[in-house]
Amino acid sequence: MSRGTSWRLALRLARRDALRNRGRSILVLVMIALPVLAVTAADVVIQTQDVNGVESLDRRMGSAADALVTVEAQGAPVIQFFDPWDGSGTTGDQGAGRPPTTEQLSAALGGARLVEMRRGDANVRTDDGVGYLAGTEVDLDDPLADGLFDLNAGRWPADTDEVVVNQAMLDQGYALGDVLDLTEDEAPAPTIVGIAESAELRTTPAAAGPIGSLGLGHREDDGYPPSWLAGGGPVSWEQVRAANALGATVVSRAVVTDPPSASELPDEMQGWGGSTDDQMVAVVVLVVAMALLEVVLLAGPAFAVTARRQSRTLALMAATGGTPAQSRRVVIGGGVVLGSVAALLGVVLGIGVAWLLLPVLQHWSNAWFGPFEVPWLHLVGIALFGLLSAVLAAVVPAWIASRQDVVAVLAGRRADKRPSLRSPILGVVLLGIGIAGSAYGATASSSGEFAIAGSAVIAVIGMIFLVPIVVVAVARLAGRLPLSPRYAARDAARHRTRTVPAVAAVAATVAGVVALGIAVTSDEAQNRETYRPELPAGMGSVSAYVDEGPVDWTQLRAAVADKLPDAHLVPVHGLIESSTDDAPSYWLEIKARDTDEPDRLLDSYGTSWGASTLVGESTLEDLPIEMTDADREAALRMLRAGGVVAFTDQGVETDHLQLDLHEYSPDSSDDDVTTLSVPAVMVPVALGNAGPQAILSTEAAKRLGAPTGVSGLVVSGPISRAQEEAVSEALAAADTSSSFYVERGYQTDNETMIVQLVLAALGGVLMLGGTLTATFLALSDARPDLATLSAVGASPRRRRWVAASYALVIGFVGAVLGAAVGFIPGVAITYPLTSGYSEATAGHYLDVPWLMILGLVVVLPLLTALIVGLTARSRLPLVARLD
Structure with missing residues (x-):
């Protein structure tokens, strides 16, 4: 029989077997089609919401204009990409010439009619x-x-x-x-x-x-230069370049839709947009590899059961002269048939799901999505991905089926062979490589994340080779367990061809979720620990900038009191650093005394109290500045004595400070410096301080000649978000330079929360779905064993307990293995991920999401067992067994 004829026969047998066993075929279709559906829907949604240059033309210039002309360089020649959104710049001094007239622009564009737009x-x-x-x-x-x-x-x-x-x-x-x-x-x-x-x-x-x-x-100073809509015919690239010479950029519908050759770009822009992000390619390849492995493992139990059901047919084929290759083709043919149908079904349903999701997702977007876009080339690749997953999932069962003991199968004996020692040795080696790669990535100076990600894949593959040994070990340790879990554990070890892929699928899912979960929560822990509140929790502050004249704090205070009548408002006095355009501005520099290179007192400081330097003895009494009681008493004594209270997160200790007040005049490029030496008290603060740098006594401020006054308002809390928005609008009505800040402590951003929820949901769904599907397939394959239990007097309840125990074995063993392997890249990735770029964020942060891991390892296996126990069939037809 030729190879082509053999494949046609295998595919025909696979099609008939799929139609004959519809329930099992539907499960296989679901496991393969679901990932294809999800990826298809995500791709369509991403492509639709992503508005490219061509799709954005109607938004920028309407549906009728041929071009949008914008004068940005005041007559200086410009260069641009085919779409100036992709890049543009001047080739001379901006503002060196005069802006072109509309007549000049129209002539450059071939006599186009121009309509002004602001x-x-x-x-x-x-x-x-x-x-x-x-x-x-x-x-x-x-x-x-x-x-x-x-x-x-x-x-x-x-x-x-x-x-x-x-x-x-x-x-x-x-x-x-x-x-x-x-x-x-x-x-x-x-x-x-x-x-x-x-x-x-x-x-x-x-x-x-x-x-x-x-x-x-x-x-132009607000970033909105003059522009015109152009009509009268397509604007060519030559006409665009002519307008560029006048200092105008042009968005031409004809050029953007059908761009010329890249060689026609200006020399300065040759090669723009042609580079490839190698890191992005590496990440995409890694994600595809992990997804492919996941689908293969999820679909593996289905084809293992299929091969088990076909074992007698394949044995008869071998007994009558069939070759092992022909036996493999029969099983792989099932992967081709079911994979093709599942891939096509997943793509079609994914397009429909994306169409249904778009209105919901549009509600959460600030911009309009583009036209509904189906990236057919992408979807062909996704469909081939699904087909490849199915074929790869059938390869191992096909190889095992081609090497089965023909005599044992025809005699009705079904136990698997003993596990080979080569597989666990290879697994240990791969796991060791994964651990070493993760350790290297954790200490690498650059690109450590990619080394860890690649090592994670190797570690998961190594774990898969160790699963048979673990399953056998669990069976041997189950001797002291009650009958149902003992029977389930030993039956799982006896039929490893269906158990190992199921356990490996659950383990791979949990490993990925645990690794990503540790990374996300550790990064969040760093953000939370390095956050420095600007005010006590729940308190608000009002600030304003001196622009055209002094700030009317009475008016701002009335605006806040109108919206928060029960709040207590305290004025903050500080050094006024900003000024009007025709008056000088000031900056205070504080140095440790008697050193050639003064020590830095603070890593950073802010204006949370309205100014970076506060003034007055009442400051410590009126404002809840955080410090110990002893430091507060010493600071009050120093301020009353005419000194300075300075804050340090660098451990500086001194009893005198040098104050340098820099004065900048609008009429001069140089600054005048007034220097004053004063006694001081140093107050230690946490690294990354967001508060003021110092508090000057009233006497020290006068001696220094520093301009002082009200620099802000402190508003007592609590303040709701609705009240915060109302106060902000009221302040803007009184003074557009004013702003209102409410300290709410560290807030997890929405993206991080979504990632955490998606991780937990994705892990739960994949684990629950994979375990349930694999368990029901295994129970279908184990029907003769369950029938034997019934024949020897087991009650329906006992058979339900056995089914639930089998689900528990698959889910619990897989979850424990996955969590253990997931810890390796999860902990390693925290080193490059949480390494700080400043002293305030330096250090390593590790936060393990124990609650999520507990749910994956304990709760979900128990939930799966409960579902299986409640839904498993308890009454089965009796089937004779010979083993």
Whole structure:
């Protein structure tokens, strides 16, 4: 029989076997299709939410304009990539020339018609004070502006006293027909005549109207240079380069959609965008390898059971002259048939799941997703990944089936051969390599994460080779256990071809989750331990910057009191460092006395109390600055004596300090320095201090000539988040330079919380699903054994206990093995991950998520056993056994 004929026969037998055993086939399909479905859905969602340059054109310039022209260099020539979003820059001094006129720009673009468009930010009054909006000024009735906004209600503005706003602006308290209350001096007061959603912004408040309706003007200093929409025909790359020579960048629809050869880029930009991130490629390859291994292990028990069911057929084939290769092809053919169907099914369902998920995910995004995008080339690779996983999962069962004892199988004996010594030796070697690689990665100066990640894969593979020995050892240690778990452990060791892949699948899942869990929680522990609160927990502070004149603290205090009537407000007195444009600014430098190179007192300090240097004896009495009682008494005595209290996290000890007050004048590039030597008390603080650097006595501040005054307000707590937002808007209404901060201690960011939840959920689902599936497949294969139990008088309850015990053996042994192996890369990765870049963050941090590990190792195996015990069949047909 030729090889081609042999494969056709194998595939035909596999198809018939799959149809004959639909239940087992469905389980195999689920195990292979689920990962394919998940990866497909994730890929489609990522591709859809990722808006590339071509897809963003309608958002930037509308659907009708041929180009968007922006003057950024005040006449200096510029160079740009085909899409200036990918890169641009000047080739001369910015501002060296005059901005081009619209006539010059139109001529450079082949006589294009230009429609001016202004974009910028504006402040608008809200119910609680002042909020922010993104403004666009353009003639929305002009055909070139089509697509920038989508009108949902009302009408387009007809004059400069009318605007449209989006739903996010309505959520700030406005409605159709209201006047938009802009806060800038001499700002217009347009009426809202329509509700229109921006093509780009979804949750950011936005407004649009004719030129002048929002008072934006040309505000290059705010990062919004003048721009124009261009129409009249496609803009070529040559025309783009002509506009570049005038100092304008151009987003050309024709160029971005169909870019020229990279050789036509300016010499300075040759090679841009062509580099490959080798580290990213390494990570992708690692993730794919781990995912492939996971799917292979999950699908392995299914094909082991399939091969067991076909053992008599294969034995008859061998007895009549069939070769081992033909026997292997029959089992592998099952992987090809089921893998093909599962891959196709997973891709189709994944596209559907992504389509259903997009509206839900869009709710959590601040920007609009792009058009629904199905990356067919990616999905072909994902489908081939699923097929390859199925084939690889069938390879080991096929190899074992081709070497089975034909006589024993035809006689009805089913026990596996004794495990070979070569496998555990190889497993120990691979595990040792994994441990050594992890140790190297933990101490490597660079790229340690990649060495640890690669070693993790090697360690998991080594663990798989050790699973047969562990299963046999568990069976031998089970002699003192009750009947049901003892029977389950020994039966699992007797039929290792179905047990080993199931245990290995659970172990690999737990190892990955434990390793990532330790890494995430240790990184979080470092962030938590190195966090330095700026204020006592629950307390707030108000700060403001001197801009056009002195800060009106009375007005700011009234704004806070209006929103927090029960709060206690304390003014903070400090050194006023900032100033107006026509007045000097100051900076205080504090040095240890009588040293050629003064010791550094602090690694860092901040302005959490409104200033980096506080002033006045009442400061320690009014503000809850953290220090010991002894230090507080010494500090009070020093301040009353006219000295200085300085803070140090460097262990500096001295009784005198040198104060250098630097004065910077707007009319001079040099600074004047006033020096004063004063007695001092040093107060130790934690490394990474976020508080002030010192407290000057009133006398010392006067002798130094330092400008002092109210630098902030301290607000007693507790303060809710809603109150914090209301106070912030009220302060902005009183002074746009003011800000409000509430100390809430270290807060885990949303991304970290999501990662932790996903890890726990993913580990639980994979472990629970894999254990249940493998257990039910094993129980299906063990039906003759369970029938024998019934024949010798076992009750239905006993058979349920045996089924539950089998699930417990698979889940518990796999979880313990996985947790032990996962600790190796998990602990190792914490060294490069938590290594600090400064003295404040130096050190190694290790935080083991014991609760999650306890759930994986104890709770989930017990839950799996409970589910199996409740759902397993208790009454089975009697089947004769010869062994």
